[in-house]
Structure formats: structure tokens, C-alpha cells
Amino acid sequence: MSSLSTNTPSTTTTSADPDTGAATEEEEGNIFSKYYSQLSHQQNMLTDHVRTKTYQQAFFKNTVDFQGANCLDVGTGSGILAFFCVQAGAKEVWGVEMSRITIAAKKLVSSNGLSSKIHIVKGKMEEVTLPKKVDVIVSEPLGFLLVHERMLESYITGRDRYLKPGGKMFPSNSTIYTAPFTDEPLYAETCQKSDFWCNNDFMGVDLTALHETSMEEAFGQPVVGYFHPDILLSDDRGTHFVDFHTVTHEALKSFEIDFQHTITKTAVCHGIACWFDCDFSGSQETVVLKTGPEAPGTHWYQCRLMFRSPLAVNKGQILNGRLTFRANDSFSYDVKVEAGIDCNPRIETENMVFLQDQHYHYLYAEESAVDAQGMGHVRGNEGQV
Ligand SMILES: C[S@@+](CC[C@H](N)C(=O)[O-])C[C@H]1O[C@@H](n2cnc3c(N)ncnc32)[C@H](O)[C@@H]1O
Numbered sequence: 001m002s003s004l005s006t007n008t009p010s011t012t013t014t015s016a017d018p019d020t021g022a023a024t025e026e027e028e029g030n031i032f033s034k035y036y037s038q039l040s041h042q043q044n045m046l047t048d049h050v051r052t053k054t055y056q057q058a059f060f061k062n063t064v065d066f067q068g069a070n071c072l073d074v075g076t077g078s079g080i081l082a083f084f085c086v087q088a089g090a091k092e093v094w095g096v097e098m099s100r101i102t103i104a105a106k107k108l109v110s111s112n113g114l115s116s117k118i119h120i121v122k123g124k125m126e127e128v129t130l131p132k133k134v135d136v137i138v139s140e141p142l143g144f145l146l147v148h149e150r151m152l153e154s155y156i157t158g159r160d161r162y163l164k165p166g167g168k169m170f171p172s173n174s175t176i177y178t179a180p181f182t183d184e185p186l187y188a189e190t191c192q193k194s195d196f197w198c199n200n201d202f203m204g205v206d207l208t209a210l211h212e213t214s215m216e217e218a219f220g221q222p223v224v225g226y227f228h229p230d231i232l233l234s235d236d237r238g239t240h241f242v243d244f245h246t247v248t249h250e251a252l253k254s255f256e257i258d259f260q261h262t263i264t265k266t267a268v269c270h271g272i273a274c275w276f277d278c279d280f281s282g283s284q285e286t287v288v289l290k291t292g293p294e295a296p297g298t299h300w301y302q303c304r305l306m307f308r309s310p311l312a313v314n315k316g317q318i319l320n321g322r323l324t325f326r327a328n329d330s331f332s333y334d335v336k337v338e339a340g341i342d343c344n345p346r347i348e349t350e351n352m353v354f355l356q357d358q359h360y361h362y363l364y365a366e367e368s369a370v371d372a373q374g375m376g377h378v379r380g381n382e383g384q385v
Contacts (some may be wrong), residue, residue, distance in 0.1 A: 031331070032099075032149055032151075032331060033098050033099045033100075034099070035099075036075075036077060036098075036099040036101055037099040037100040037101050038101075039078075039101070039104060042077050042078040042101055042104070044299060045077065045140070045299065046078065046080060048298050048299040050289070050295075050296050050297070050298045051140070051289065051298050051299065052080065054280075054287060054288075054289040055080075055081060055084060055138075055140065055170075055280075055289075056084045056087070057287055058170055058171075058280030058282065058287035058289075059084045059085065059087070059088040059138070059170065060084075060087070060088055061282065061284060061285040061287055062088070062168075062170075062280070062282025062283060062284045062285060062287075063088050063089050063284075064282070064283045064284055065088075065135075065136055065168045065170075065282045065283050065284075066085060066088035066089040066090045066136060067088075067089035067090075068089065068090075068091050069085075069089070069090050069091060069134070069135040069136050070090070070091055070092050070093075070094075070132060070133075070134045070135055070136075071085040071090045071092070071093040071094070071134055071135065071136045071137070071138060072093070072094050072096065072130070072134040072136070072137045072138070072158055072162050072163075073085065073093055073094070073095040073096065073137075073138050073139060074096055074125050074137060074138075074139035074141065074154055074155050074158040075096065075097060075098070075125070075139055075140065075141060075151060075154065075155075076095030076096060076097045076105060076120065077097060077099075077101055077105065077140075078101065078104060078105055078108060079095050079105035079108050079109055079118060079120060081095075081138045081139070081140060082095040082105075082109075082118045082120075082138075083108075083112070083114070083118070084138075085136070085138060086114060086117050086118060090117070090136070091117070092117055092118075092119065093117065093118045093119070094119050094121055094130050094134070095118060095119065095120045095121065096121045096123065096124075096125050096128050096130075096158070097120065097121070097122060097123075098122075098123060098124045098125075102120050102121075102122040105120045106120045124154070125154040125155075125157050125158050125161075126154065126157050130162055133162050133163065133164045133167075134162050134163060134164065134167065135164055135167050135168070136167060136168045136169075136170065137155070137158050137159055137162070137163050137167065137168075137169050137170070138169075138170045139151075139154075139155045139158065139170075139171075141154060141155040142171075142174070142276070142278060142300065143300075143332075144222070144224055144300055144301070144303055145176065145222065145274050145275075145276070145303045145333075145335075146174055146176050146242070146276040147176075147252070147325065147327075147332075147333055148331075148332050148333070149331050149332065150252075150327060150331045150332065150333075152242070152244070152247075152252055153249055153252055153253075155169075155244065156244065156247060156248075156249065156252070157249075159244070159245070168282060168283070169244050169245055170280045170282065171244060171278040171279060171280050171289070172243070172244055172245060172279055172280060172281040173241065173242060173243045173244055173245075173278070173279050173281065174241075174242050174244070174276050174277065174278045174279070175239050175240065175241050175242070175276060175277050176239065176240040176242075176257060176274060176275070176276045177237045177238065177239055177274065177275055177276065177277070177292060178237060178238035178239075178257055178259050178272050178273065178274050178323060179232045179233070179234055179236070179237055179238070179261060179272070179273050180232070180233040180234055180261050180263070180269045180271070180272055180273070180313070180319050180339075181227065181231045181232050181233060181269070181270060181271060181272070181273045181304060182231055182233055182265075182267040182268055182269055182270055183227065183231050183270050183271075183304070184268065184270070186223065186270065186304070186306070187270045187306065187310060190218050190219060190223075190306055191215070191218070193214070193218045194211055194214035194215045194217075194218055196214070197210045197211040197213075197214040198211055215308065216308075219306050219307075219308040222303045222304065222305050222306075222335070223303065223304040223305075223306060224301050224302075224303055225301050225302070225304075226293070226297055226301055226302060227273065227293055227302060227304065228293065229292075229293040229294050231273075232273065232293070233261070233263050233264060233265050233267055233269055233313060233319075234261035234262055234263055234264055234319070235262070235264055236259075236260065236261045236262055237259075237261075238257050238258065238259025238260070238261070238272075238323070239257070240255060240256075240257040252327070253326070253327040254325065254326050254327065255325050256322050256323065256324050256325070257322065257323040257325075258320075258321075258322050259272070259319075259320060259321055259322070259323070260318060260319075260320040261318070261319045261320070262316070262317075262318055263313045263314060263315055263316065263317045263318070263319055264315060265315055266313065266314045266315045267312075267313060268310045268311070268312055268313070269307065269310060269311045269312070269313045269319065269339075270304075270306060270307055270310050271304050271305050271306040271307045271310075271337070272304070272305045272321075272323065272337055272339065273293070273302055273303070273304045273305075274302065274303045274304070274305065274323070275291045275292045275293065275300075275302040275303065276291055276300075277289065277290045277291065277292065305323070305335060305337050307337070307339070311339060311341065313341060317341050317342065318341070318342040319339055319340070319341055319342075320339070320340060320342060321337065321338045321339035321340055322337075322338050323335060323336070323337055323338075324336040324338075
């Protein structure tokens with residue numbers, strides 16, 4: 001099916017019947033499509049007040065960009081950002097959405113009397129056909145660690161297919177931050193998860209051959225949850241800047257974050273913490289959405305990548321290394337962490353911390369997969385998203 005009309009866009013996908021909402025095989029194969037088709041998950045996002053309020057403020061503080069504008073909302077979900085576009089003065093909005101939540105979104109649009117302004121389009125951003133190019137693209141394509149779910153790729157597909165030259169994007173850019181942290185209880189808890197496999201007589205079966213695999217699994221998962229900024233071991237931040245106006249698909253699929261942190265506390269470093277900020281740079285004002293440990297909590301929490309072997313660090317030393325992100329087939333990324341210590345003349349020897357077998361200039365790597373199946377699961381102190 002492929003058609004083009006001036007008012008009611010149609011899709012070129014094999015997606016579900018927009019009226020019955022029956023899922024296609026393709027849709028059933030996409031865990032995020034199923035996840036987002038449930039009102040409860042849309043509600044989770046709407047009730048993240050930091051997130052939702054920041055989006056509305058970003059549009060309201062840049063009404064010059066929305067007045068009389070044609071807008072595209074990539075992944076409209078309940079349609080909330082499309083409503084905000086209209087509130088900010090948009091002429092028409094096309095809300096593209098791959099999941100069956102379109103049925104609910106259409107109900108909201110109609111019950112709010114906005115059917116002539118907001119057009120909910122069922123299908124993938126990569127496949128739908130819209131009637132015209134737009135002045136503004138809005139979206140909430142942000143996952144844990146910014147890139148989990150790989151929806152940024154759909155956001156920039158929307159840009160490449162439908163944004164007029166010089167058009168605006170809300171959000172417009174984002175920065176991932178890194179910092180080393182210490183958290184002994186978290187480390188102990190992660191190790192304890194594998195204690196079960198130390199049993200050499202579980203109902204007469206020796207399980208110990210799987211202990212190592214279980215440890216790899218436990219440390220291979222990022223920890224999603226809040227933490228207090230006091231656990232950070234440096235004031236320096238590794239950064240990775242992504243400009244949504246210019247970033248390419250290739251650059252999103254594979255990137256590195258190099259870091260160099262001057263250690264501010266002698267401690268045992270248990271890994272690298274990561275979070276992101278997002279800018280909405282309109283013609284009038286830049287509004288910032290923050291998800292770091294010092295900001296009010298959001299449903300993105302923060303992420304921590306654990307070291308299997310912790311690293312003793314001394315105040316004044318330099319911890320340097322690299323995070324390597326490679327997109328995978330599970331709508332997420334494999335993340336590799338490498339870190340090492342440089343000797344520094346300002347080492348406070350009286351407070352040095354040593355771990356067995358650790359040497360200065362010690363370099364090691366940990367593999368960590370940001371697992372799509374782990375979505376919504378929070379380890380640490382905050383329960384479920
Ligand atoms: C994080 S939610 C945001 C929903 C809504 N915009 C909001 O801010 O509350 C992302 C939405 O985008 C949809 N989505 C993800 N990838 C998509 C794609 N390639 N094409 C269309 N919709 C997509 C998901 O089904 C989900 O409803």
C-alpha cells in the first residue's frame with residue numbers, strides 16, 4: 001500500500017490495520033513496539049515530570065519556531081509532543097508511530113478536537129510517506145545512556161527524509177558524560193549474585209563450572225539506577241557530543257568516548273558512570289534536559305559500567321581510558337570499557353589503596369552489553385522504571 005495525500009498521510013509499510021490495530025509479524029518481532037503499545041508505558045513517560053515539563057517548556061520558550069509551522073513528531077506515542085507543538089502555535093503536526101498506541105493517540109486527538117491539526121500516522125519513520133516536508137521535527141528518542149533502543153537513528157531518518165533546509169530539531173543535540181565511581185556495596189552485591197554457582201553439591205550436581213560464566217553475566221550488565229554524586233572520584237568528565245542536525249547513521253552506529261580523569265579521592269574505583277544532557281536550542285532560548293546525578297531524577301536514571309576487577313586509585317593520579325560503543329542487533333549497543341592509571345607526582349602515598357595483583361599502568365578491559373531485554377529493569381536502589 002502506498003499513497004500520498006495532502007491532508008491525511010498514509011504509510012507504505014505492511015503495518016497493522018490502523019483501525020483494528022492488529023499487529024503484523026514485523027511488529028510482533030519488535031520488543032519496543034510491543035512495549036510502547038501499552039498505555040502503562042506511555043504513562044510512565046508522561047509522568048516523568050522533569051522530562052515532559054522540559055519538553056513543553058522548550059517548545060513554549062521558542063514559539064517563534066512553532067508559530068504557523070508544519071511539524072513532524074517522530075515516535076509520537078500518546079501524541080503528547082504533537083499536542084505541545086499545537087500549544088506552541090504549530091499549524092499542523094504529523095505524529096508518526098510504529099506501535100498500536102496509535103489507536104489511543106487518535107482517540108486523544110479526536111477528543112481534544114484537534115483532528116484537523118494533528119495527523120497520527122501508523123508506521124515506521126523509515127517507511128511512512130508524508131505529504132510534505134516540515135519546518136520543525138520534535139521527538140523523544142532518548143534511551144538509557146542516551147543511545148539504548150537506537151531510536152536516534154529513526155530521529156535522524158526523519159530529519160533526512162522530511163526536514164526542510166534550515167529547519168529546527170527539538171532536541172537539537174546531546175552530550176554523554178562519564179566519570180569514575182566507587183561503590184563497594186554494589187560491587188559486593190554484583191559478586192554475590194553468582195554465589196549460587198559456587199555450590200559443588202546442588203542436589204548432587206557440581207555447579208562450579210558455571211561460576212565464571214555467571215560472573216561474566218553479572219558484570220556484563222550495566223547498572224541502571226540513581227546514585228549520589230559523592231561516589232564520583234573525579235571532577236573531570238569524559239564527553240561525547242552528538243549534534244542531531246548533522247550526525248550521520250555511521251557515527252551513531254560506532255563511536256568512542258575517551259576520558260582522562262584526575263582522581264580527587266583515594267579509593268577503589270568500581271567502574272565508569274555515564275549519563276547525558278540534551279539541549280533544545282531554539283531561535284529564542286536553549287532549554288536543557290539534565291539526567292546527571294546532581295539533577296532531579298528522570299526515568300533514564302544514570303548508568304554504571306562495572307569493572308570486574310576494581311582498580312585502586314589515589315588522589316592526584318590520572319585515570320584514562322576509552323568507552324567503545326558498537327550498535328548491535330538487539331536495538332542497543334555493546335560497550336567496551338578500557339581504563340588505566342598514569343603515575344602522577346602528586347600521589348598521596350600515605351593514603352594509597354592497593355588491591356592484590358594490581359600494578360600502576362595496569363590496563364584491562366571489560367565487556368558490557370547494554371541488553372535490550374533488560375529494558376525497564378533497574379538494579380541498585382530504585383526498583384522498577
Ligand atoms: C520514548 S517513546 C516517546 C513517546 C512520546 N513521543 C512521548 O514523548 O511521550 C518513543 C516512541 O517512538 C516509537 N518509535 C520508536 N521507533 C520508531 C520508528 N522507527 N518509527 C515510528 N515510531 C517509533 C515507539 O513505539 C514509542 O512510542
